[in-house]
Amino acid sequence: MKKINYSKAHARYLKKLKKEKALVAFWQIFVFIAFLGIWELFSSVGVLDPFFFSSPSRIATTLATLASSGNLWIHIWTSLYETVLGFIIAIVLGTIIAILLWWSERLRKIFEPYLIILNSLPKIALGPLIVLWVGSGTGATIVMCVLICIIITTMSMLGAFISCEQDKIMLMKSMHANKFQILFKLILPHSLPEFISVLKINVGLSWVGTVMGEYLSSKAGLGYLINYGSQMLQLDIVMTSIVLLCVLAGGMYLCVCPLEKRYPK
Amino acid sequence: MEKFLEFKDVSYFYQTKESEIHALDRLSFDIGSCEFASLVGPSGCGKTTILSLVAGLLSASEGEILLDGKKIEKNDSRIGYMFQRDQLFEWRTIWQNITLGLEIQKKKKDEKMLALCEELLKKYDLYNFKNKKPRQLSGGMRQRVALIRTLALQPQLLLLDEPFSALDFQTRLKVCDDVFEIIKNEKKTALLVTHDISEALSMSDKVIILSSRPASVKEVMKLNFEGSTPLKKREDKDFGKNFDKIWRNLT
Numbered sequence A: 001m002k003k004i005n006y007s008k009a010h011a012r013y014l015k016k017l018k019k020e021k022a023l024v025a026f027w028q029i030f031v032f033i034a035f036l037g038i039w040e041l042f043s044s045v046g047v048l049d050p051f052f053f054s055s056p057s058r059i060a061t062t063l064a065t066l067a068s069s070g071n072l073w074i075h076i077w078t079s080l081y082e083t084v085l086g087f088i089i090a091i092v093l094g095t096i097i098a099i100l101l102w103w104s105e106r107l108r109k110i111f112e113p114y115l116i117i118l119n120s121l122p123k124i125a126l127g128p129l130i131v132l133w134v135g136s137g138t139g140a141t142i143v144m145c146v147l148i149c150i151i152i153t154t155m156s157m158l159g160a161f162i163s164c165e166q167d168k169i170m171l172m173k174s175m176h177a178n179k180f181q182i183l184f185k186l187i188l189p190h191s192l193p194e195f196i197s198v199l200k201i202n203v204g205l206s207w208v209g210t211v212m213g214e215y216l217s218s219k220a221g222l223g224y225l226i227n228y229g230s231q232m233l234q235l236d237i238v239m240t241s242i243v244l245l246c247v248l249a250g251g252m253y254l255c256v257c258p259l260e261k262r263y264p265k
Numbered sequence B: 001m002e003k004f005l006e007f008k009d010v011s012y013f014y015q016t017k018e019s020e021i022h023a024l025d026r027l028s029f030d031i032g033s034c035e036f037a038s039l040v041g042p043s044g045c046g047k048t049t050i051l052s053l054v055a056g057l058l059s060a061s062e063g064e065i066l067l068d069g070k071k072i073e074k075n076d077s078r079i080g081y082m083f084q085r086d087q088l089f090e091w092r093t094i095w096q097n098i099t100l101g102l103e104i105q106k107k108k109k110d111e112k113m114l115a116l117c118e119e120l121l122k123k124y125d126l127y128n129f130k131n132k133k134p135r136q137l138s139g140g141m142r143q144r145v146a147l148i149r150t151l152a153l154q155p156q157l158l159l160l161d162e163p164f165s166a167l168d169f170q171t172r173l174k175v176c177d178d179v180f181e182i183i184k185n186e187k188k189t190a191l192l193v194t195h196d197i198s199e200a201l202s203m204s205d206k207v208i209i210l211s212s213r214p215a216s217v218k219e220v221m222k223l224n225f226e227g228s229t230p231l232k233k234r235e236d237k238d239f240g241k242n243f244d245k246i247w248r249n250l251t
């Protein structure tokens, strides 16, 4: 590659970009600190009743007590384990189902109405049934998580598979590719960007599934903790759990993001 | 010249729920080996259908298609198909794109075939881009890559479906010359589909003029212009006359 000497305007442009980036970062941190500060201030002067709204300092204390009793890790671990497992099962199963539906047009036609109904159905409605079938606890939560993520995975992946240009398939056929080769060398790589966006959507959905599952029936987990806290009217625990959920879901999202950089659209 | 590809009274019907589309009507023509033939005809007349039949992607409703005297079969390795637009796979490097066919046919370890790919890349100024992705190449270069991908499988007959239609005029003339040179160098028989009359005239030994759908052969013109490249052939004194003739025939 040739090294090119750009004009001074380019340097100015880069500097502007950098400045803009720093400015955004500054305001992001500022908003965060201001939010915490105002929250703390209002609850200490009595504008907000800390009993209902908690406060950053009370959340910190709650965190410390929970951590020292060792329960905190159990709750975090339970929820994280359920979410990640549900997420992985839903992605793998959902993609396999999408592949089967792509493979056989007849299968696709048969199942299309069922997919649409299942997609529209609020999965929480199945909650009591799930508890009866698989028993309460971790299993039920994972099933709930899978149910919520799998339909959207199947529908999005199938959509991506089908959107592959017909001429590209013809090209493969003209080189005598069989259906397996068309799948592995064309359809799947073509659908990788969609797969990554499905992953991102499912990070959010799998946490919805876990919290919902834990509301239904559970003995541990952050959803359980929220439920417990609100029943005992200990809103510090509720708020603390929500903060933890934010951190965990954000962390999981960040784990997926590098994939998108690596395989851009 | 012996007949390499021969259409004998070939008809084709597309079936849809609403109706039956009569695309080809008792079509007969032939192409000699190493000949460059063009199909011209109004859009939607059935040109792509003809190529799909030759490539074995469709099979004729009536009549027969012979290749070297024998009825054409599915997956005939003597045929290479170059599609409208380059259809390069963005997630593969140029090298991986070119060797796609070898990979599919499990010939990726065939040293001779790989050597041919390398040679083609070098010969046609793409070797430095071997490990680049298609999006880093210009339209004309991408088209050359698509052609080399087709040539990598060493077909005798090349099918080209409006391969230049996505290019701007300048690039188009240049790529036309390139592709023509490559095909003549490699001694291939070619069947080019185009709706650009001057493109057909400048590249071919023979132009087959089709009627509107259902396509049948209206006229076959043998050409013999002065000049070694399409661009030079355009300067032949009879070029304009022939252009008018086809133009009148098409409208």
Ligand SMILES: Nc1ncnc2c1ncn2[C@@H]1O[C@H](COP(=O)(O)OP(=O)(O)O)[C@@H](O)[C@H]1O
Residues within 6 Å of the ligand: B014, B015, B016, B021, B023, B042, B043, B044, B045, B046, B047, B048, B049, B050, B213
């Ligand atoms: N898969 C298909 N099903 C039904 N009709 C088709 C199909 N493919 C092409 N046709 C119709 O057949 C005719 C010829 O198509 P085509 O060979 O693609 O034309 P051309 O390449 O000359 O523009 C067109 O009228 C088109 O609408």
Ligand SMILES: [Mg+2]
Residues within 6 Å of the ligand: B047, B048
């Ligand atoms: Mg066409």
